[in-house]
Amino acid sequence: MCFFDADFLEGVRKMAKTYNRLEIDVNKKPTDIITAVQADNNSRYLDVSLFNNGVPLDLTGHEVKIFMVKPENGGEIWNDGVITDATAGRCEFLMTTEALARMGHLQTQISIWKDNTEILSTQVFEINVTKTLLGNSSVESSNEYGTLVVLFQNLYEAYALMTDMVSSFGKKGAVADARDIATFWQGVEYLAKYMDTDLKGLLEKAIANSSVQGVLDLIGTSGDSGDTTVFGKENAILENMKNTIPLYRPDDYLVQAVAGKSILLQNEEKSATYGNDTLVGTVNLPNDCTKIVIRGNFKGNSMQVYLNNAADNKTYWRASYFNNGEETYTAQELVLEQDTPLPSALKVYLYRGSKGTVYCNNLTIEACTLKRVVTKELYETGTIKSYGTVGSLGDTPYLPQCPRLDRVDYLTNQNSSSSVGITVEVDNIPFVRKIGAYKGYRIRY
Template identity: 30%
Template sequence: MFKNFQVIVDTVQKSKLNNIVVNSNDLKTFKLSLTINQFNKPIDLTGATVRIAIVKPDNKTIFQDCTITDPTIGTCEVVLNSQAFIISGVYIAEVMIYYGADTVAITGRFSYSVAKGILDNSTVESTNEFQSITKAINDAEYLIEDMRTNGTGIDVEARSGVQTVTTQLVVDTENIGEDSKAWWNPPTQPAMPWGSNGVPPSDNRDPEAFINGLYEPLRLAHPDYITRTNLGLDQSGTYPIWRYELTPKNYTKTIIISGGTHGNEYTGSFCPFRFIYHLVNDWKKYPQLTKIRRNVRIIVHPINNPWSFKNNKRQNSNGVDINRNMDSYWNNITGTSYQIGGTYYKGTAPFSEKESQYLRDSFVEYSEALAYLDFHTINTINAKYINFTPRHKAQFRHIFNDTIQRLWKTGDTIVNGTTAMPTVAVHAALTHDMTTANPEWYNGNYGGNRDSTEMTKCLEWFGNVIIKACDIEHKTTQIDETNPFSIIMQYDKLATPTPIIVDKTAYNNVNHATYDLNLKRHGILKAQGKVTFTLSAPATIGVNPIVYQVNHPELGFSDVKDKTFNEELRLLPAGTHTINFDARFPVVPDNHNSATSARPEKVKFRLRMKSSTGATTPVTIDAWRFYLDYIPSEHGTPTKFVDFTGMEAQAEGSDFVVVFPDPAKYGIGLYDD
C-alpha cells in the first residue's frame, strides 16, 4: 500500500502547488507520481534519466532515481526512501532530466511537509555531500532499518572508524586559513576555444549548452551550496535567463557578478566562470577563496543576454543595448547612436527589455548586496586593464585601483575611467548604493584568443577584483560619511542694483556668504579663502570667518560670533583690496532633536565683516572664493586653540594659554600626551 501523491512539474514554469503531508514514521510507502511538462505540455522522456533532488529542513540534500512509467507523456514515479522524510519540517524538491552526458533540464520546485511521528524512532544523520554519496546512503538503508528493528547491523568497531574519519575531517576543515587581502595567483587555466572544456561549438553558440556544460555540473555536484533560478525567457521568447546563488551556510555579505550583457563579449562570460569553478572546487587550497566560500554569498548571472550570445551580437533581439536600457541617465543620451538602429540603441524606455527588467528585479531581491561586477570584453580600446566606475558616485574604488596597480608593468596601457551612462552597473550603484564597475578585457594581448595564457592572465585580473569586492564591509553611503570632501564657494559682483555691502562697525554676517553642512562624523572643518572689496574712503576692515552649530554647548552662535581666533584686521586706503583668511574649527555630527532635547545640529559657516566707517561709507563686496574642507577625525580634541598674545616675556613652552577647549573644565594641558 502506498501513499501516492500526484505532482505536476514544469521545466520553464512554476510547478503547481500540492498539499502533501506525510509522517516521519512512514516506511517505503511515500510515493510520488510525477508528470513532467514544458509550457504545460508533457515532455518526451524517451532515452532520458530522471532523478529527484530534495533539500531537507536541515539544509542537507539527497538524490534518488525515478522510474519512467510512460516516456511519451512525461510520467515517472519514485518511492522515496526514509531519508526523504526522516525529520519533521518542509522539504523542497526539484526534478532533473538527463539526456546524455551533457544535457540536463531542471524543473520548477515543489514542496511537501513531514509531520513528526508519535513513535520516537531512531534517526540517522544524512549526508550533505554531493551525488556520489547518495548511492552509499541508499545501500545503507537496510542496515538502518535492521538497527531499528533488531539493534544489529553496525558493530562498535565500524562506528568507531566512522567517528575517527569524521573527527579528522572536522580538524582538517578548521585548519584551513583565511586571507582575502592576499594576492591570488590563479593556477594555469585551460584554453576555452569554441567546442572544448564545456564551451559549445562555434557554429552553435547555444547559451543553454554553455550553462549545461559549465555551471550545471557544479550545481549538481554541490546542491547544498549552489542553487539556481529561472528568471524567465529573454526578450526573444526563446532562451531562459538563469541566475545562480552560491550560498554558504553562515554568510555575512552578498555580492553580485554577471557576464554576457553584450552576448558577443564571450571572454566576459567565460572568465568569471573559471573563478566560480575554483571557488567551488579549490577553496581549501587558497586562503583567499576559503574566506569567500565560508562568508560571502555570490549571486551569478552567467549570461544577461542569451539571444545576443547565440547570435554573436551586442544587442538583444530588439536591437537594444541592454547596457543603455537602465533608468539612470537614460534621458541624457540623445545622439543618433542611441536611437533605433544605432550601435548603442537605448530602447523605447528605461527597462523596456526583459533582460533589463530581470536585472533590475534581481537587484531589488538582493538589495543588501555590497558590490556588483559586470564583466565585459572590449574591442574599441586596446589596453591591458580596463575598468569603468560610476561618475560622481561614492565607490570603494580601491578594489579596482589596487588591482590595476599590482598588475601594471612598465609599458602597460591602462584605462581606468568613469561613466555617466544608463548602464547596469550605474543603476545598481545609484539605486542600491553598491560598489559597481565594468571590468573589461581586450582579447589578444596575452597569447591567442582565449588560449591558456590569456585565460590565466584574464582570471588574475577579474579574479582579484572579485576577491577584493568580497572584502568590502559597507554600502557606499559609508564613504560619504567617513571621507574628506571640499566645498568651493564662489561670488562675483555683476551689474546689480543691490550689491552686497558691509556697513556695520561691529562684526555682522555678510549676506549670502553662508553655507550649512550636515555631517555624520566628528572632525575638523578648514575654512580658507579670500574676499575682494572696494573702499570709497580709508577704513579699518575686519574679516572674521566663524563656524558654529545650533545647540552646541560651547560652539553655538553666541559663543563664537565675536571670537577673534581667526580674525584678519587691516587698515586700508581707498581702493580695491583682497584679504585672505585661513581658519580651523572642530565639528560634531548633526543630531536629531525632539521637542524636549537640544543637541548639536547642522554645521554652519558664516563670513563676518566690519568696517570702521560703518554706514557712512559702506564697503562693497566685489568677489569671494571660499574653500571648506571637511576632515573626519576620531581624535578627542581635533582642534585646539592656543593664544600667545601678551606672553612675549614668558619662556618658550609657557608663553601661551589654551583658549579652547576650556582647560579648567576639561583638564586640557599645555602639551599633548
C-alpha cells in the first residue's frame, strides 16, 4: 500500500536531480571547477550556457552533443544534449552512469551541429569525478554512444516513412476524387473492373445494334472525354493514374560524418625549430576514412604540419605553409580529403621552414567517413536543388552533400572527357563526390 500521492512522488523525483551550472565561451578555455560523484545514477546534469566572445550563441535549428574521454583508457562517451533555451544558448546534458563509472578527470568537449555536420565546438574542459564511499562492483566502464542510437532511430523512422509512401503512392487528383480512387492500385482495380463490366456491356450493346457505325460510335476516338465512349472512359482512367504517380520524394545524399576524434595535445605545448621536426603524436583512423580535420592553436611563421604513413614513416601529405605571428596563438583548421581511404595510422609532425621556432597546443584530429542521409522532408520531384560549373582539373572541390548519380544532370562538356567525376557506391547506389572537370551541372531532388 502506498501512502504518497503522485504529485509528492514527482516532487521527490525532481529533487533527486542535481544541476551543475556552467558558462562556456567557445573561444576561451573553461576555468570553472566541476565535480561529480562516481557511480551516481543518471541524477546529475550539466546546465550549460554557450557564448561567442561574450554574446549568447543562438542554437535555434541546431543540435548539441557532448564528447567525453574517461580516465585510464576507460572508454569514450558521445551523447546528445537537450536545448532548453535556444536564443540564450542554453542546453543541458545528462551525466550518465557510464560517464561517472571511473574516478578521475573526465576530458569533455561540447559541439554544435546543424544538418548532421559539426559547425562549432568548445575548448576541452575537465570534470572531476570523485570516489564514492558506496561500493558498486557491478558497474563496469565501457563506451557509450547515445548519439549513434538516435541516428539509428532516425533511419528507422525514415524507413517507416518510405513504407507509408509506398502504401499511399502519391496524391489523387480531381478525377480520382470523382471515382473515390485513393491509391494507385485502386486505379488499376477500377480499370480491370471496367474491362470486365462496362467495356463488355458497351461492346455487347454495339453488337446488338448490328451496325458497324454503332460500334465505332461507342468506341469513340483517342481525344474523347466523359463516360459515353470506350476512349473517353480509358482517358479518364489514365489521367487519374497519372495523378497518383508520386510527385514528391525525400532528398538522398552522403555527408562526411565524424567517426572518431583523437586528442593529441591537451593543455600541452610542443615546438619545432628549423631542421628539427617535432613528432606531435600518432592517430589511428577508422576503415574507409577519406577525410580528416586537424584543429589546433598555432604560433609562429613559416609553419607547416605534415603527416607520415606510420607503416613506413614516409611522408604522406604536407599542408601549405602558414604564418600566425610570433606573439600569440591563433586557432587553425587544416583539412585533408581524398578519393581513396587514408592509411590506418598517421604520424603528425610540426615543421619550421626557416630560422626560428613554431609552437602548437590543444591539437585534435577528427576522422570522417561517408554516411548516407535520407531526409524526412519531401520535395517536389525534379526541382533544381543547386547548379554550377567546374573549370580545370584543379577546380574540382568535394561536394559537402554528395547527391545520387541519377539526380545529377550534366549540361555542358567543354572537352572530350566523358567522366562524371568521382563516384562512390553506398547501399548499391552510386553517389557523386566530385563533379568532373570542365562540366556544367545541376542537382535535382
